Each structure stands twice: as structure tokens, then as C-alpha cells.
Amino acid sequence: MSVLLLAEVANGHLVTDTVAKALSAVKALGDVTVLVATQNGTEAAAEAAKLEGVSKVLLADDASLAHELAEPVAALIVSLASGYSHIAAGSTAFSKNVLPRVAALLDVMILSDVTAVKDAETFDRPVYAGNAIQTVQSSDPVKVFTIRTAAFSAVGEGGSASVDNVSVPADPGLSSWVEDKAVESERPELTAAKNIVSGGRGVGSKENFDTIAKLADKLNAAIGASRAAVDAGYAPNDWQVGQTGKIVAPDLYIAVGISGAIQHLAGMKDSRVIVAINKDEDAPIFQVADYGLVGDLFTILPELTAKL
Amino acid sequence: MKILVPVKRVVDYNVRIRVKGDGSGVELANVKMSVNPFDEIAIEEAVRLKEKGIATEVVAVSIGVPQAKETLRTVLAMGTDRAIFVEATTDVNVDIEPLAVAKLLAKVIEDEKPNLVIAGKQAIDNDMNATGQMLAALLGWGQATFASSVEIEGDSATVSREVDGGLQTIRVKLPAIITSDLRLNEPRYVALPNIMKAKKKPLEERKASDLGVDITPRLKVIRTAEPPQRQAGVKVSSVDELVSKLKNEAGVI
Known part of the structure; x- marks a missing residue:
């Protein structure tokens, strides 16, 4: 063989x-x-x-x-x-x-x-x-x-x-290349990132995603989002982590304001360490998180960003 | 220009799937089913091309169990003109393999002669990501997979593709196969009057056995198992405790 x-x-x-x-x-x-x-x-x-x-x-x-x-x-x-x-x-x-x-x-x-x-x-x-x-x-x-x-x-x-x-067969000529565009971002690519900070509907608005970005900057992390956050227009859909988005498995995944819908869990549950920050202590995300912190993300995130 | 869109009936993306205790598969009885999300995006793109006056007709095809006719009604309500259902099995536990689906689609395409096929990049049940590419191979057509934008110009399509680390734009001669990625568009919600209208749209029924294609499975599923389960960890009471755990216990920062 x-x-x-x-x-x-x-x-x-x-x-x-x-x-x-x-x-x-x-x-x-x-x-x-x-x-x-x-x-x-x-x-x-x-x-x-x-x-x-x-x-x-x-x-x-x-x-x-x-x-x-x-x-x-x-x-x-x-x-x-x-x-x-x-x-x-x-x-x-x-x-x-x-x-x-x-x-x-x-x-x-x-x-x-x-x-x-x-x-x-x-x-x-x-x-x-x-x-x-x-x-x-x-x-x-x-x-x-x-x-x-x-x-x-x-x-x-x-x-x-x-x-x-080896010799190469004649090109069938069915398609042709136009251009390549590498993603221009200071951040690592979602599927290759060692760290990811993701926001959900709990983040509340597109502007509030800046809070996520600050923590991500500190950790040299990629930014992700739940489908709910994408559907609400808070985040672009190439940030979506989940069954219909990107499947990721970083060393550290911090889920912020994400309840933990099945569709989202499917995309991130193989991460090595999962941290969940959510104000609802019964959110399903805590069932897969290694470390959970219940509270208001708008007070927790700035503090966490400062202390890392 | 005629566009053909294959659609698959799959377990709804919001359903927590259950692996059967005997390892024979995933529980599919009494589970909410929906249009495969990537196929919904494909339909949306085709319907938009029609609304822009580029396409003249959008035809949806579904292959599988008779219940897939409900799936076709949904995409008819989205703006598809007509639908073709190909019955390949009556057992909901049988998943028709992408190679067999591609062969059946190739037969349908012989009759329908579309100028373009837009398919979902993968079905969220078997996650094979193969039918579009296989269909392109069988037809000898070009392929533009994982599309995030599509422009039709004359006898070619310019497609921007989601590749590792960025986007690649290619031009593919028509007829061709395009497969949709998530960023291509956001599918519309279906309004009730359209659901009513969709009931009157034509839905042709065919049988796989009449199409002269061997759909014998090539793969045998020996066992379906649960992945290793994650255990819930601990709740910490403060940011300081979290930082300390991440540093000293998990060693990730």
C-alpha cells in the first residue's frame, strides 16, 4: 500500500x-x-x-x-x-x-x-x-x-x-485567477489563534464590542462572536464561531455575554481552556466552562483587561 | 439564465443532537428539521440574482426522504420558482452520500440544463463539504467553492472565495458550480403570504431508481459515538481569582 x-x-x-x-x-x-x-x-x-x-x-x-x-x-x-x-x-x-x-x-x-x-x-x-x-x-x-x-x-x-x-496535464481552462487578498488585520486569524475572546448578544451593541477588542488586544487574541450577536448586527459574520460559522479550538477561549446555544458550543467546545463571563448564573455556557465568572461584563472586562 | 440550487433537509442547527445508546447513529425521530443553512444562503443568492434581472428562473432540487418536500416548500416561499424532489430512500436514518447525490443531480441537470448551480458548501449533518465539488467533476464544469461574493458577467462568474487567511477571487466559465459560504448573504425571513403562495408552485416528484444511477453506499458507518464530554469547571468569585487560576492552574497566560 x-x-x-x-x-x-x-x-x-x-x-x-x-x-x-x-x-x-x-x-x-x-x-x-x-x-x-x-x-x-x-x-x-x-x-x-x-x-x-x-x-x-x-x-x-x-x-x-x-x-x-x-x-x-x-x-x-x-x-x-x-x-x-x-x-x-x-x-x-x-x-x-x-x-x-x-x-x-x-x-x-x-x-x-x-x-x-x-x-x-x-x-x-x-x-x-x-x-x-x-x-x-x-x-x-x-x-x-x-x-x-x-x-x-x-x-x-x-x-x-x-x-x-512530474509532467503536468494541459490546463482544462475552466477557471482563472483574479487576485488574492490576505486579511489585513493586526489580529491572528480566528481558526489559527491561540487565544480568542468572543462576544454574544449580552454585549448589547456594535460599539460595546470595543470592550471585547480591548481585552483581545491585551491577549493578542482573535475576536469571535455568537450567531445571536451576528444576527443582531453587533459583529460581522466572518467573526461567527459555531456550527454554521468557524470551528475553533484555541488554548484559551473567553466567552463574554454568550449564553451558550448548542450552535455556538459546537464551534468552540474543543478549546483547551474555556472562560465564561455572563450575568446569568444559569447560562448553559457555564456547563462547558472551566472557569465561570457571574457578573456584569462591563465592569468585569475593563478590570480583567487591566489586570492581565 | 437558469439557476439550479440543491437543498438538503437536515436537523435544525438549534437542536442538541443525541447519539443513540447503541451507537447506531443520531436520533432523528421527532427532531425539528430545517433547510441546511448553507443551502438557504445558496437559495437567497439565486433569488437575488433573479430579482436583479440576471437570472430568469430558479429551480430547487432535494434528494432524500419524502419529508424533504416540506423543505422544498420552504425554499419555494423564499422565491424559488419551482422544485424537483428525487426520492432516494424512505428511511430518515439513511444519509445519501455526496457522490450519489452528485450523480443524481448530474442526471437532473442533463434535463434541466441550468447555466449555473449554486449549492451550500456543506450540510451541517454529515459535514462532508463535497457535493458541489463532486458535481463539478462529474459534469466537467469549473467550480468556485466557499463563495463570499458572486458577480455574473456575460458567460462567466467572478467569485470571491473564503480561503485560509483571506479571500481569493477567481473567474469561472459558465456553466459552473458555486458553493456558498456564510458571508455570501443573509437569507430573508419568509413572510406568511409567500408560504401560502408557495403551496401553489410546481413541485415535480421523481424517483432515484428511475434515473439509472447506482447509489449504493461506498462508506459503511460502523459506529456513531459521543465525543468526549467536557465537565463543568468551577465558578470563580472575582477577576483576581480568575487571573490567578488562568496563570497558575491553567497556565494559559
Whole structure:
């Protein structure tokens, strides 16, 4: 058995954390070939070759792959697929766009966000935003899946795999890149942040979210919001944490004025430490919080911000 | 321009789901069901394109159990012109896999010939995030997933996509598949008169078995388990106590 692992590449470099964690998820399945599909990928390929447990790196270097468009990347993977028992990648916006397309082209199902590899055909994955874990067995000849990398530790370096160039099929030309816009924010991105401060309906207004922002500044935290706060217009919807928003798991999650609706809990309950600040002592958020503080957020937050 | 929108009936996002004691799945009997929230966003986008005069017809398709016809009535009330229901099972515990759904949709699309498909990026039950991409593959169409804005210009769509750390804008040739992310729009509330009107809109019924598609599942769910439960922690009485706990006990600051 052998695995083709699609690498995540950004700005010409390997996203080492994602690839190293994905490697640790698949290494028991057989020899792992890492595919670097990008333009000017020599450095990224060399970085991949150094990772422990990589038997070979394939470098597909072509202008059509420069912007991670699904159609050319999927066509490339399908052209290389023969002989592999598993095709996988760390779960990212890139792989989630590409691998389901690959799976359908190979006439197999996809498994998204795998959290455990039980054996060559059996995997655990979360459903209902992590409120249940399914163990599923695939009868497909090739298993195509994305890996929730947070569930795995990274492999180290020390490998010295060879890098082979592979040819790239003609671009199907169905889509074209226009531009990339990185989020311009001093704050860390919600899904990657170590600390998050989130506000709910209890915050009361858009202006009052400044109180949240001050605490977030102090902690170098991302700002989140509950769906109720977003629906009330207090916060933009890309801040939404929950089943229909972002699923986060930071080291520290501070929920302020959030009652703890199921939809919200689904998005943050895997955080390492949860703090809840709410004036209603019966709010369900306290049932998942490690530390709860009952009281008025407008007196608590400034004090907390000052004392941290 | 005709737009087709697939919609799924799922457990309402406000329901606390219960894993069955025997590990056979999630309790779905007598549970409130709704339109998958991302599909609602897809419908809203299609209806807005019609209101702007860009689309001429919006057709919704749902695949699954007969109860999904209620879901279709809801999206008809949102402004969808007509609906197609494809019965693929009568057992509410059976989830039709994205590959099978994509194959059935591809058949419907052969007849309907839409210029654009807008789908939700994922269903909040199986969380696969796959049907749109798979459908694009089967049709040989381009795909623009996780859309946060859509502009139609002639025979292409310019779509801004939510990617890790920012936005990517791409242009995709029509016909194409777009999948909606949360920021694309805020779906309208349905007014009562529209619910009444929706009852008179056409809803065609078909059977998966008549479409000549093999929908045998590829995945077997061996077990469905509760995730590890979080225990409630302690209530602290002051900010000082909280800061001290975070520093000394939790070690997070």
C-alpha cells in the first residue's frame, strides 16, 4: 500500500505544520509520496523531502498550478493516482476544494476531516460539527480523505527523500485567477489563534464590542462572536464561531455575554481552556466552562483587561 | 439564465443532537428539521440574482426522504420558482452520500440544463463539504467553492472565495458550480403570504431508481459515538481569582 499526500504550499514554501501532521496521520498506511503542486516549487519540494517518513517527493511545477485552482490540480492528481491505495491531504481550504473533485473523478467517496486512521479502510471523523464521531469503513478501491491536522502531532525532520519532477496535464481552462487578498488585520486569524475572546448578544451593541477588542488586544487574541450577536448586527459574520460559522479550538477561549446555544458550543467546545463571563448564573455556557465568572461584563472586562 | 440550487433537509442547527445508546447513529425521530443553512444562503443568492434581472428562473432540487418536500416548500416561499424532489430512500436514518447525490443531480441537470448551480458548501449533518465539488467533476464544469461574493458577467462568474487567511477571487466559465459560504448573504425571513403562495408552485416528484444511477453506499458507518464530554469547571468569585487560576492552574497566560 502507498499513499499520495498532497502538500499545502504558501508563498513558495511548504506549510510544514500541516504537512508534518498529515504525514503522522498516514505514515502507518504505507510508503508516502508527497506531491508538491505549484509554480516555482523547488524550495517547497526540498522542504518536503526533509520530513521524516517521506519516501519520495513529486514536484509538479507549472504556471497552471500557481493559484491552487481546483480543476488543474485535480486533473494532475488523477493523472498520478494509479498505484496509490490512499490519496490524502491536511484539511485546508485548498484540499477541501480539490480532493472531493479528485474523488468524484476516480468514482470514489471522499472522507473529510479524518481525526483517526484505524486501519487501511477504517477512519474516524466528526459529524454534526463534532457533536458525534463516526467510525466509517470505505469499500472504495482508493481512499481519498482530508485530515484534521489538530488531531495529530507533527513528524520531525531528518528525511532525505528524492525529488522527481512530474509532467503536468494541459490546463482544462475552466477557471482563472483574479487576485488574492490576505486579511489585513493586526489580529491572528480566528481558526489559527491561540487565544480568542468572543462576544454574544449580552454585549448589547456594535460599539460595546470595543470592550471585547480591548481585552483581545491585551491577549493578542482573535475576536469571535455568537450567531445571536451576528444576527443582531453587533459583529460581522466572518467573526461567527459555531456550527454554521468557524470551528475553533484555541488554548484559551473567553466567552463574554454568550449564553451558550448548542450552535455556538459546537464551534468552540474543543478549546483547551474555556472562560465564561455572563450575568446569568444559569447560562448553559457555564456547563462547558472551566472557569465561570457571574457578573456584569462591563465592569468585569475593563478590570480583567487591566489586570492581565 | 437558469439557476439550479440543491437543498438538503437536515436537523435544525438549534437542536442538541443525541447519539443513540447503541451507537447506531443520531436520533432523528421527532427532531425539528430545517433547510441546511448553507443551502438557504445558496437559495437567497439565486433569488437575488433573479430579482436583479440576471437570472430568469430558479429551480430547487432535494434528494432524500419524502419529508424533504416540506423543505422544498420552504425554499419555494423564499422565491424559488419551482422544485424537483428525487426520492432516494424512505428511511430518515439513511444519509445519501455526496457522490450519489452528485450523480443524481448530474442526471437532473442533463434535463434541466441550468447555466449555473449554486449549492451550500456543506450540510451541517454529515459535514462532508463535497457535493458541489463532486458535481463539478462529474459534469466537467469549473467550480468556485466557499463563495463570499458572486458577480455574473456575460458567460462567466467572478467569485470571491473564503480561503485560509483571506479571500481569493477567481473567474469561472459558465456553466459552473458555486458553493456558498456564510458571508455570501443573509437569507430573508419568509413572510406568511409567500408560504401560502408557495403551496401553489410546481413541485415535480421523481424517483432515484428511475434515473439509472447506482447509489449504493461506498462508506459503511460502523459506529456513531459521543465525543468526549467536557465537565463543568468551577465558578470563580472575582477577576483576581480568575487571573490567578488562568496563570497558575491553567497556565494559559
